[in-house]
Amino acid sequence: MESPLNWQRDSNGYRVQPIRPVASASNTILGNLTGFRIVPGGGRAIVYRPRLDRLFVQFANVSTMTELLKFVNRYGLLTRTWDERHRGENVELALDSAQNMKRLVDSLTGGSIPKLSEPGVVARLEVVLSTNGLQFRAPNLLSALWLHAGTAAAGGSQLRQCAYPACRKVFEVGPNSRPRRRGDAKYCCHQHQERHKSLKRSLP
Numbered sequence: 028m029e030s031p032l033n034w035q036r037d038s039n040g041y042r043v044q045p046i047r048p049v050a051s052a053s054n055t056i057l058g059n060l061t062g063f064r065i066v067p068g069g070g071r072a073i074v075y076r077p078r079l080d081r082l083f084v085q086f087a088n089v090s091t092m093t094e095l096l097k098f099v100n101r102y103g104l105l106t107r108t109w110d111e112r113h114r115g116e117n118v119e120l121a122l123d124s125a126q127n128m129k130r131l132v133d134s135l136t137g138g139s140i141p142k143l144s145e146p147g148v149v150a151r152l153e154v155v156l157s158t159n160g161l162q163f164r165a166p167n168l169l170s171a172l173w174l175h176a177g178t179a180a181a182g183g184s185q186l187r188q189c190a191y192p193a194c195r196k197v198f199e200v201g202p203n204s205r206p207r208r209r210g211d212a213k214y215c216c217h218q219h220q221e222r223h224k225s226l227k228r229s230l231p
């Protein structure tokens with residue numbers, strides 16, 4: 028399945044900022060009072076087409092604000108278009124979504140199928156009839172990630188968690204995996220296989 032998404036990231040990168048309360052004229056406090064948001068550095072838009080195929084696996088491995096910032100620096104904001112970018116990405120909501128993605132990915136590694144709700148994420152999904160059959164268009168990066176994760180789940184992708192205890196990252200195995208990993212692979216990379224071996228050797 029193809030999922031065309033032209034997305035943007037800021038040429039100056041992104042930074043984390045505390046969310047400040049917004050007071051209206053009547054002095055009512057609006058919005059989320061606590062937490063952080065990720066805002067763009069005010070550069071120009073680098074328009075690009077994300078390689079979405081396995082990006083949801085990377086997103087599922089995001090569990091801290093630092094990891095989220097790294098992801099956003101690489102791929103842009105998750106839900107904000109270039110016009111909306113000044114409102115930034117709410118860190119708490121984005122990490123919730125990454126955690127939900129992790130639960131879906133865990134189900135693909137052999138766990139039970141979770142019941143997830145991602146409010147608003149695919150609400151504006153467009154289905155376009157083209158010469159290649161049905162095409163799905165996502166309004167933003169987060170929706171596109173969910174679209175691909177859902178397709179992988181429906182298509183029977185096989186995922187596994189790295190057996191190296193310090194890693195535990197999720198990776199894909201089997202004939203369609205990229206980079207290609209054997210169906211019985213236990214580690215995300217050769218390095219972690221070696222490290223785990225030497226770790227085992229050093230234990231009494």
Ligand SMILES: [Zn+2]
Pocket residue numbers: 189190191194195196214215216219
């Ligand atoms: Zn690993």
